[in-house]
Structure formats: structure tokens, C-alpha cells
Amino acid sequence: MTKSILILGACGQIGTELTMALRAKYGQENVVASDIREGSDTIMQSGPFELLDATNYEAIEDVVMHYEIEEVYLMAAMLSATAEKFPMRAWDLNMNSLFNVLNLAKEKKIDKIFWPSSIAVFGPNTPKENTPQHTLMEPSTVYGISKQSGERWCEYYHNKFGVDVRSVRYPGLISWKTLPGGGTTDYAVEIFHEALKVNSYTCFLQEGTRLPMMFMDDAIRATISIMEANPEKLTIRSSYNLAAMSFTPEAVAASIKEQIKEFEISYSPDFRQQIADSWPSSIDDSSSREDWGWQHEFDLERTTHEMLSNLKN
Ligand SMILES: NC(=O)c1ccc[n+]([C@@H]2O[C@H](COP(=O)([O-])OP(=O)(O)OC[C@H]3O[C@@H](n4cnc5c(N)ncnc54)[C@H](O)[C@@H]3O)[C@@H](O)[C@H]2O)c1
Numbered sequence: 001m002t003k004s005i006l007i008l009g010a011c012g013q014i015g016t017e018l019t020m021a022l023r024a025k026y027g028q029e030n031v032v033a034s035d036i037r038e039g040s041d042t043i044m045q046s047g048p049f050e051l052l053d054a055t056n057y058e059a060i061e062d063v064v065m066h067y068e069i070e071e072v073y074l075m076a077a078m079l080s081a082t083a084e085k086f087p088m089r090a091w092d093l094n095m096n097s098l099f100n101v102l103n104l105a106k107e108k109k110i111d112k113i114f115w116p117s118s119i120a121v122f123g124p125n126t127p128k129e130n131t132p133q134h135t136l137m138e139p140s141t142v143y144g145i146s147k148q149s150g151e152r153w154c155e156y157y158h159n160k161f162g163v164d165v166r167s168v169r170y171p172g173l174i175s176w177k178t179l180p181g182g183g184t185t186d187y188a189v190e191i192f193h194e195a196l197k198v199n200s201y202t203c204f205l206q207e208g209t210r211l212p213m214m215f216m217d218d219a220i221r222a223t224i225s226i227m228e229a230n231p232e233k234l235t236i237r238s239s240y241n242l243a244a245m246s247f248t249p250e251a252v253a254a255s256i257k258e259q260i261k262e263f264e265i266s267y268s269p270d271f272r273q274q275i276a277d278s279w280p281s282s283i284d285d286s287s288s289r290e291d292w293g294w295q296h297e298f299d300l301e302r303t304t305h306e307m308l309s310n311l312k313n
Contacts, residue, residue, distance in 0.1 A: 005031045006069040008054040008097065009076025011039030014116070014170075014219065016178040018073060021220045023047050032067050035076070040178070054097035057104075064109055071227070072101045073114040080120055080143040081272050082182035087142040094146035102153060105163040113165040114227050117151050117239035119212055120144035120184075121169060124278045131280035133241045133287045140278045151238040158237035166226050167239035171283065174303055175216035176310040184275045188213055191252055191265070192307040199262045203249045206269040210281040214244040215298035215306065222294060229292040236287055243283040244296035245303075255304040 003026060010019045010033035023031045023046055033043050034052035043049065050063050054076035063069065076097050083090030104110045122131055123138035139148050147169075157163040172185025180186040187203050194201040222242055226234075253265035288294035298306070 002026055002030050003070045004068055005071045005073065006060075006063060006067065007031070007033050007073045007075060008052065008060070008101070009035055009074065010049075011035040011037060011043060012075055013175055013178045013180045014173060014216070014223075015073075015075040016040060016043055017175060017216055017220050018075065018223060019043055020046065021224060022073075025224065032063065032069065034063065054100065055093060057100045060100055061104065061109065064104060069110055071112045071114070072104070072110050073223070074098060074101050075116065077116075077146075078143070079181050079183040080118075080141055080275055081184055081186070083143040083146070084141060084271065084275070090142050091146055094143070095149065098150050098153060102157045102163060102165065105165065106157060106161045111164060112227065113163065114223060115150065115154060115165060115167050116223075117147045117167050117169045118143070119169055119171050119279050119283065120275075121148040121151060121239070122278075122280050126280060128281045130282055130284045131241070132284050133236065141275050144278075155238040164231060165237065166229075166234065167237075168222055168226060168242040168288070169239050169283075170219055171212035171214045171243060173214055173216055173219050174307065176307050177216070184272045184279070185211055185213060187249060188252060191249070191256065192304075192311055195256045195260055195263050196308065196311055199260060200264045200266070201253075202266050202268050204268065204270045204272050205249055205276050206267050206273055207250050208248055209273070209276050210246050210248045211276060211279060212243055212246045212281070212283045213303075214242070214296065215303045217306075218244050218296045218298050221297075222288075225294070226288075226292055233291050235291055240288045240291070240294075241283050241285040242288055242294065243285040245299050246282040247300050251300060252304070255300050256308070259304070259308055
């Protein structure tokens with residue numbers, strides 16, 4: 001079955017791989033990538049691309065009409081670490097881009113939306129281990145506040161206007177094709193690059209900081225599979241908890257050491273430590289598993305193997 005899809009923020013860490021996966025599945029011509037900047041050659045040369053600002057409603061509407069778009073994946077956002085530096089810009093981008101796509105769906109100009117939330121919706125008062133789907137939240141970062149507000153608006157638009165919006169709370173994502181864009185879990189990507197380059201890494205989070213993480217292939221599979229799920233099975237229209245593994249910096253270091261004996265890690269925590277300390281260590285994602293059959297495939301060992309072997313080439 002083909003459908004026409006628009007991705008906003010397609011040139012980032014997730015958007016790049018999502019665009020390629022959707023083009024492979026639904027046909028290159030049917031998946032329009034867009035961003036405020038140009039992306040990798042792979043993105044630019046494998047299908048249609050539009051320079052598009054996700055905060056500009058009229059500009060998005062024009063592209064939606066032109067390509068007769070049915071589904072929008074909104075990946076444009078300012079991430080946790082950068083948002084602490086530019087709070088008002090983060091709020092403006094993260095909220096207004098979401099309102100734009102929600103309002104397009106409310107106006108029946110598109111049929112379906114994917115919008116990602118994050119484990120950053122949780123805060124220092126949330127239970128840290130096996131964090132439940134429904135629990136005390138109270139996020140303490142600009143980014144987390146924008147994601148929690150976004151979740152409330154998604155549920156509201158679904159209940160009030162019947163908007164078909166679907167969402168997962170991604171954990172930290174690990175990928176080798178594109179570098180991460182200013183989050184608190186970026187160390188878990190940088191560490192593999194540095195291990196191959198200089199056999200050592202200075203981590204900006206301290207030893208013992210255990211956070212929920214996921215390999216990119218799992219994240220892309222989750223995204224496409226919740227979008228394909230039978231709407232009647234989806235009991236949560238704010239955002240689903242989603243998990244694969246949880247680890248500390250020293251655990252990644254140990255798994256790298258199995259392949260690169262000389263590798264050494266040291267620690268120099270910065271402002272991102274406080275953000276990490278406010279987030280859960282592990283996530284209970286049983287609602288995703290029950291409602292739409294989520295199953296992860298990559299653990300730490302397999303992730304390390306994929307990262308090192310692909311970055312070496
Ligand atoms: N990467 C992670 O670990 C992670 C974890 C949890 C949630 N998320 C969420 O997933 C989504 C995508 O994250 P990512 O890691 O790919 O981010 P990223 O920073 O790598 O990519 C974001 C993209 O949005 C683009 N962009 C910025 N402003 C824009 C604008 N005004 N209009 C159009 N495009 C604009 C950027 O150029 C960039 O290509 C975000 O909503 C993020 O909050 C990511």
C-alpha cells in the first residue's frame with residue numbers, strides 16, 4: 001500500500017534514517033524529506049526534498065497540498081542540552097511546530113501524525129526504576145516541559161477533534177549514520193567514535209549514571225510499527241513508554257574494551273549531569289508491548305558490535 005508522507009526535520013539523527021526506511025517501504029517518490037537545512041547526499045539524492053521551516057504553518061500547508069500528503073512525521077525539535085541554553089527558542093520551535101501539524105490534522109488536511117516525546121517528560125520526583133507509563137512527572141528541563149506539554153496537547157486533539165496522532169517516548173538513541181543533535185545521551189554515540197580514533201574517551205556524565213537507551217534500528221522499527229498499528233488497539237494518545245536497554249558509561253566502556261583492549265574511559269561531568277540525574281534509569285514499556293506488539297532486538301553487546309563494525313568501515 002502506498003501513501004504520501006512528509007518528514008519535518010528529516011536531516012537530523014533520527015530523520016535521516018527514518019526517511020531512508022520510509023522511502024524503502026513506501027517508494028522514494030512518496031516520501032518528501034524537509035528541513036531548514038540541506039542533509040546528507042543520501043537524503044538529498046534518494047527522493048523529493050523541500051527546505052521548510054516547521055514553525056511556518058502556511059509553508060507546511062503549501063507542501064502538504066502540493067504533494068497531497070497524508071501522513072506527517074514531525075522530527076524537528078531543539079534537544080535537551082541545547083534547549084537549556086536557548087529556552088525561549090526551544091519552546092517556540094518544539095510547541096509551534098507541533099501545533100502546526102495538529103492543526104493541519106484538525107482541518108482534515110492530513111490524516112495521521114507521528115510526533116516523538118522523550119524520557120525527559122519524567123522528573124526528579126518520578127520513580128527511577130521501571131518508571132511506569134502513568135506516574136508523577138514534573139519535568140525539570142525546558143525540553144522536558146515542552147515534551148510533557150506536547151503530550152497533553154496530542155491527547156487533547158485526539159479526544160476533542162479526533163486527530164490520529166501517535167507517539168512514543170524515545171530513550172537515548174544510538175546510531176552510526178548521523179551524529180546526535182545536542183542531547184544528554186550523546187555520550188553513548190561519541191564514545192564509539194573516540195574509541196576508534198584515539199582509544200580513549202572523557203565522558204560528560206559521571207560513572208554510575210544509568211539511563212534508558214536504544215539502538216537506532218529498534219527506534220525506527222518502533223516508529224513505523226506504531227504508525228501502522230490498528231488505531232483501535234492504541235489506548236494511549238499522549239505518548240507510549242518505549243524501552244530496550246539501560247546502561248551506565250562504565251558498562252559501554254567495558255563492552256568496547258572487549259573489542260578494543262587499550263580503550264580507557266575518564267569522567268568530567270558538566271551541566272548535562274544534572275539533566276541526566278532528573279531522568280529515569282529504566283522504563284516499564286509493557287503498554288507498548290501489549291497494545292501494538294513492541295519488541296526490541298538490540299541489547300548493549302549487539303549495539304557495540306554494530307557501532308564499532310560500521311564506524312570502522
Ligand atoms: N535522538 C535522541 O536520542 C532522542 C531521544 C528522545 C526524543 N527525541 C526526539 O526525536 C526528534 C528528532 O530528534 P533528533 O535526535 O533526530 O534531533 P536532531 O537535532 O538530530 O534533528 C532535528 C532536525 O530538525 C531540524 N530543524 C531544526 N529547526 C527546524 C525548523 N524550524 N524547521 C525544520 N527543521 C528544523 C534540524 O536542522 C535537524 O536536522 C525530536 O523531537 C527529539 O526531541 C530524540
